[in-house]
Structure formats: structure tokens, C-alpha cells
Amino acid sequence: MEQVIYTNNLTKRFGSFTAVDNITFHVNKGEIFGFLGANGAGKTTAMRMLCGLSIPTSGQGYVAGCDIVKEQEKIKKNIGYMSQKFSLYEDLTVWENIKLFAGIYGMNIKDIKKKADVILDRLDITKEKNTLVKNIPTGWKQKLAFSVAIFHNPKIVFLDEPTGGVDPEARRQFWEMIYSAANDGITIFVTTHYMDEAEYCDRISIMVHGKIAALASPKELKEKFNASNMDEVFRKLVEGTFNME
Amino acid sequence: MVKVNNISKSFKDVQALDDVTFSAEKGELYGIIGPDGAGKTTLFRIMTTLTIPDKGTVFINNKSIIKNYMEIRKTIGYMPGKFALYQDLTVEENLNFFASVFNADVNDNYDLIKGIYSHIAPFKKRKAGNLSGGMKQKLALSCALIHKPEVLFLDEPTTGVDPVSRKEFWDMLAGLKEMGITIIVSTPYMDEASRCDRIALIKNGKFLQVDTPNNIIEKFNSNLIAVKTYNMRRILDDLRKCTNIKSAFAFGSEIHALIDDYSNIENVSLFLNNLKYNDIEIHKIKPNIEDCFIWSR
């Protein structure tokens, strides 16, 4: 199977503090990969390196076939990114946002228009095309942001806590969109604090203190830790290492 | 202790709160549960005397938030959405400052915060800006408690915090409740509902339900089933095609669905078998709060 993300002993230090400590893992094409961890475990730092925003102190990494140290610009063309904090410009309309982000990736206006119509129709917000983003409901905003993040057909999309604070129904609809994107062959790399969402992933890694403490499918992890759900797995793993200190 | 009667509040053309009513007794741990943008923060700002509602009345300990706001301010503790701390002051300086703002002395009330503050005491010389999320949360809670308030208002104290720290935080709240402090807390995480004595489910500025978590679950009057199979991704769409299923959503490792009648479970099972699912597990379940939130109209 094709590996779209591959790292080898990836490490990032800030002074004497090791934020990401020798992580080695891979993500398969079309996979939904959950990237979990406690606050401050190094998730964000690792994700920044994979997106080509931060240079590792040591180790190698390849994303979409590009070296994360030498080919940072090339990586950016092949990935999509969405976070809870920043996704769309609130003071631009829905259409202006789509045009802007698609334009950044060099799509021509004809293609943008054609695809935008399809997406707006699918999200059922065609009539909101010229509404300012700040005036559309939160649930829709997240779904729209995701559509925009995968608009240019990236090989991988990075989602940083995409569903934080979203209402339960919209959260589930969001995940259904993730499924359909994964079915189209887009690899999903997602972080979340909702442990039920961890169950929706094909495989998950749990970071503790800069290291990957566990990496397997939710089912395997539950068996291994003798837990009934992911919440329990997470707790056992994170609390366990706290006790080790 | 806290009485909120028929309050409404709108900003320009957005109705943030629409006829909200509830009351919390002394020593109660009361949860306001709902997603972002539901109106939780507006409700908290009204209860803490920071904003005046368009309609309705609020009384904290029988004092009106409009007329007696200065008296109320002496007796409440508040922790706003983002941990409001002075990033450039140390842990200790923050605590001392907030104590003196309320004319309180850290030593007098130390017993109250001991259980919480002891976690961060080793870092008391560290600047608040350099603390991790979980530690900031504990410091903010200590600061909100240091004047021994009668009512504690916590607006989304666990948002963006990992599950382990969240559990720790709720354990602390349980401890404070033991000491007789009334706590009003909001959260977008439905799984935290069970930690509250009573909860209000809030959506689009309206309260959907107000009751104890158990009663809300008991009152759920639709037929809920859980479905499980090996290929979870495909089954959701297929399940929705079944005429007996009114609505279905993924819930962790299962799918929760509303069925028209429990007697039709066999039908659904048969329907799925025909679609070549041969490891189907279907059974009747009790809803959790999240089910109640999604399916209560």
C-alpha cells in the first residue's frame, strides 16, 4: 500500500526541551489517521513539521512524496489544512473564500466556479453563496471550511481539532464528509479531543511527552488495553505515564 | 441560589438567548450544556452582572443583577471562557492579586483551594503565560475561588482540554460541591453531563430540556437502537435507507438510530443481511445525553 506520510526518528527540540522525540510512523493512502495526545504532548509541533511549517531538529519525513526539510514548498501544494481556530475569512463571503483559497492553489476561475456550484449544492448552501462567512451557523462553517480545504484535491488533508465545540449533530455530519473524502482517496490526518471520534479513525496514534505511546486500530488498542472504549484507552495510557514519572 | 426567569437577549439581528428559565439550589452543581454559539457565554455574562438582558429577571442569592449588582459581585466567582490570567505575572502574583481584588487573604481561604492549587504550587514562580493548558485551568479556578464565593460561574472550563485533564477538573468540582459551593458550569462536551446534579441542554439560544441527567434520559420517548458491524463506514448510508429507521448517526464504535418500533428490530436486521452484512449486532439501548441532545426537539 502506498504510504503518503512516512517519518523516521523525527525530532524537534526547543532549547533543552524536546517537544517531539524520535517519532517514526507512516500513514497509508486513503486512510483516516487519528493523531491524539494530551495537551502539550507535541501534537501541534509534529503536525507543523509535517506541513512544512517547521524544520525538524533531526530525523526525516516525507509527505506526499516530498521531503519535509528540502521540499517544503512542494508539500504545501499537495496538502490541505483546516483548524478550529482559523479556517475561513469571516469578513469575506462564502464565494469569495472559495475563490481565494482555490486561487492560491492555482486553479482557474472556470474550474473553481464549476466545482463550487457542486459543493455548495451538496452542502445545501447555494443560496448563502454571497453571505458573509461570519453570518452562517457554526456547523455549516466547519463543513464549508473542510470543503475548501479539500477543494484543490490535495493528497492529504490535515485537520486540527476540526470539531471543537460543534454541536453533536453537525459533528457527525462533519465526519460523514470526512468518510466521503477518504473514499475519494484523500488521506485524512486528524486531531481531536472527542474520544468517540477516535473510533471513527482507521488507525490512531497517541502521543505522550513527545513520543508515540501507542499506534494501532481502535479495535486493537481497546483489546490491548482491555478497555471498552477509546476514552478508557487514552486515560490508561496518559495516566499510566504520569505515574511513571 | 440562582434564579433565572424568562430572559431574552439579542445582539443586532441575532437572538442570543430566547426565553431562558432555570434555577439552581444552594450547593448544586448545575450544567449548561450545548455547542458553541448556543448562547452559553451570553447567559453567563448576564448571570455575572456583566450584561443586562433585554427581558426577564435574574436573582443571585435573592439579589437582582440589575439593582444590586455591586453586592452580587462580592459573592460570586467567575471563570470566563478563555482563561483570563495575567500572562506576564507569576502564578503566585496572579493568585495574590485576585485575592486582594476581592479583599480576601490567600492564607484565610487556602483550605478551599488547597486541593487544586497544590498541583501548581511547585510552579508558583513561573509566569502564567508559560503554563500548560491544564495548569492554566487550575490556576484560573484557584483565582476564581480565592475569595470563597457562594456561587461559582465557570464558562467552558474544559474546552480544548484533553480527556484526562478534563476528568481531573470535574473531580475538583465535585470536591468544591462537597464544601457547599453552588457551581454553574457550561460545556460543549455532552459526556460531562453525568457529572452534574442537574443540566440544561441549550441550542440556538433556547433551553431544550432542564432536569437531572437521569430524568432527561428517562424522558427520552423515542426508540433507540445501536447497530454494530465490521464495516462501519458503509453501513450508515445503508441503514438510513431502511424504512423502519427514522434517523441514524455514528456514535463511537456503534451507530445509534431511531427505529419506528422496537418490534421491527428483526426487520432491520433482515434488511441489512440482504445487503450482505453478515455480522450485524443490533440491540435496544438506553440513550445517553448526546442522544437526547440530537433527538430532542
Next chain:
Amino acid sequence: MKQLMSFIKKEVLHIIRDKRTILILLIMPIIQIMLFGFAMTLEVKNINIAVFYEYGDEMAEKIIARISASEYFNIVKSIHDTNEINNIFKNDNVDTVIVFSHNFSKDLFNMASPAIQIINDASDPNQASTITSYISAIISSFQNEVLLQNSPIIINTELKMLYNPELNGAYNFVPGVLALVLTLICAMMTSISIVREKEFGTMELLLVSPMKPAYIIISKIIPYFIISTINLITILVLAVSLLDIPIKGSLMLLMAVSFLFIFLSLSVGILISSLVSSQAAAMLISGMGMMMPVMLLSGMLFPIDSMPFFLQVIADIVPASWYFTAVKKIMLEGQGLFNVLKEIAVLTIMLLLLIAASIKKFKVRLG
């Protein structure tokens, strides 16, 4: 009281922790004074002088010889027609014209009052005033040596400053820098420090506490009041000691007017903070909205008299222009309380209006 003290302590901590800003605040006025002080050449050399006198007038020629002997001056031209004077500044490279009165020597010996007129190109007011004082010094030393001691005769030296009769600009940078620095620190820093509490959400907590709003404001004001007082003293000490610019009037009066202006600027800061909700907006308003008018309209760089009418009206609204005038009068011209009453009155009225506005605008609740 304990509340207030701990609040002030907290503000002081904020300021001390932000080392870079405090350093800038304390060093900025020093650099400004030095820059203005030394950039404006007080030293004059190779000044070209034209003279007008009656040919053969013995005393006039002696004085001219003295001036010529000085290392600063070159006599480049002698004119014989008063009409030439007006053009000479434009056409020839002449900085100053010295005109001896008709029958200069005769008047001198006949105990009449002979006169010397010094006409300067005052478009560089610094240079003009320096030249004048040098020439006056030469003339008076001549008077002392050549004429009898205690002679009742006085040579009237009459000054005429062309193009800038009031010599605006000579030492004007001192009141200018004062106005600038005090505005900047009081208005900008105060508004930023209040708005920062809004941005970080701590204002919400302070409002929810039983802390009196007045305490919040007082404790925000005090540290910046102290810093601006330090700056005020620094600037005055530097001006007097390093640049030899004397404080001609009453120091007490100067300080009193300055404190009035400091309070005024502080209330501007508080007002700004109640109008905006981000630090960037506070910085922009106090930076662009306050600094620019102070630089351009206070009279610091350009004399207000020569501005178009509508700019003069705007200048009248800028508090700094009144403070600037008052400081100039007291410090540079040595005028007393009576002559700055108008400025003091205007500043006081402005202060009261601003305080009233800030109290009205300060919210005990969120908007």
C-alpha cells in the same frame, strides 16, 4: 486601600516585566532631546555679512573691522543703497546685514544715540539668534573698550528678523519634545494597558469583582504618571545642562503646567480605551490621532501663525498646542503666571471635559 495598593503593584509589575518597553519609554526622551539639540546646529561659522555705512565713518569702520576679525564672520559686501537690502538675501549668499545709522560716529561723540540695525535671515531661527548674540557681544565689547567707561551713550542695537519675526523654532524643540513624550506615554501607554485587559478577558474578571471602577482607572494612571514625571525631569535637566537652554521663568509654574498636561493626556488615554477594544486600535488612535497633531500642529515644527486658518482652528483643539505655547512662554521667554493664564484655563477646561467624558463612557458592565 489594600485593594488599590495591590492593583498598583500589579500595574508596576506589568511595566517592569516588559523590559523593552520600559527601556524605550525612559530612553526615548533622552534621544529625542539629543537629536533635536545637536541636529540643530547651534555653532555658527563662516557667516557672510553685508554692511551698510557711510563711507569714511570712523567708528563704523572700526566696528566692522572687529567683526571681520572674528573667526565666525566674513564681510562679503558693502552696500550703499538701502533698497539693496531686500534683495541681497535672495541674490547674494548673505546671512546677515548690519546697518549703521546716518552720522554714526558723529552721534556717538555728540552724546546722541547712534544705532546699529542687525537684519537676519531668520528662516533658520537657530542660526539667526546665534549670529545676533555674537554680533551684539562684539558691539558691546567695543563699546566698553573704545568709549569711556560708564559712558551714558548706548549704541542701540536694533534687531530685525526677516521671514520669521518671532524666531519660532530656535529652542522650540524642547517644549515640543515635552509635549510629544508626555502625550505618547500618558495617552498611548495608558490606553494600551487598559485595552489589553479587555483583550485578555481579565477586564471581565475585574468588572465582576467588587473593585470600584475608579480604582481600576487610578491604578492604571499612577505608574504612567510617575514615568512621565521622570521624563519631564530628564528632559529639563538635559536641556539645561547639556544644551545650555535656560529655564527663564518659574520652575514651579513650569512643573504645574506640565502636571496639568500630564493629567490631560492621561484622561485622553482613558477615553481612547473606552472607545476601542483592541490594542492595535488603541495604538493607532493614540499614535496617529495624537502624535501627528502634536508634531505638526503644536507649533513644534511649523509656526501656527503661518498656517491656513482652518489648520489654526484645528491646532486650537489640540491640547498639546496650548501646552506647547505655555511652556515656550514660561521656559524660553520667562513670562509669568499672568501671561499663561489663558493657556492654563483652556487646558483645565479640556481636562474637565475629558474626565467627564471618560466617566460617562467607562462601563461598569460589558457593552
